[in-house]
């Protein structure tokens with residue numbers, strides 16, 4: 258290891274772990290907030306109103322964007338460095354790596370899937386909500402209709418009632434699940450939990466965290482799709 262905490266590969270891994278940890282906290286909050294949509298549109302819109310074009314929400318969005326850029330940029334730099342260091346032998350498979358092998362090998366590709374999904378997602382929601390509000394507009398087009406940019410429930414319901422959007426989002430959550438199963442494990446490993454005893458526990462914790470987060474998002478998508486197509490009642494309860 259050479260260089261400072263900012264330039265050494267251990268330093269970069271540390272920043273990957275810390276930024277990953279912040280993103281997992283955001284995802285946990287975002288998933289819980291979206292679960293509200295299953296119970297009440299007005300509760301969901303109240304949360305969206307709180308997180309709308311207010312200065313603290315805009316500042317949090319800017320900070321989040323920085324963290325995503327840091328996480329993604331470092332991932333690319335670390336991958337290039339690892340490939341250079343390993344030459345043609347990209348992966349040395351050991352028994353210890355069994356089970357996390359596929360996602361660990363494909364973290365950058367999975368990261369690209371997550372980022373492409375995120376771009377579609379931000380175009381669907383962030384652009385129609387926070388951005389529209391910041392631009393001072395009071396309505397936003399949803400197909401032939403228009404709604405207020407603060408009506409998050411109507412905007413999410415509009416997209417998730419269409420099968421292709423629901424399908425794209427589910428594929429995105431599967432990519433995110435694979436990324437998180439290895440990501441959470443790798444984060445704990447880099448932060449020092451790397452004893453033999455913790456190895457199995459960390460794998461188990463990673464799978465639980467990834468499943469809860471992605472399962473929560475998928476549940477919202479599926480319930481809204483079924484409601485949007487008259488298969489489930491709306492409201493559900």
Ligand code: HEM
Pocket residue numbers: 284287291305308309314317318321371375378382383386387388409413433473474475477478
């Ligand atoms: C059921 C699934 C999801 C729903 C219904 C949903 C809904 C929303 C909505 C309505 C917004 C706009 C909020 C606003 O601008 O006021 C938003 C923003 C955002 N979403 Fe999601 N989301 C989902 C899944 C995800 C996932 C899986 C990720 C990340 C991998 C994600 C990342 C983001 C980010 C980064 C923003 C911008 C946050 C900000 O403005 O600070 N979302 N989402």
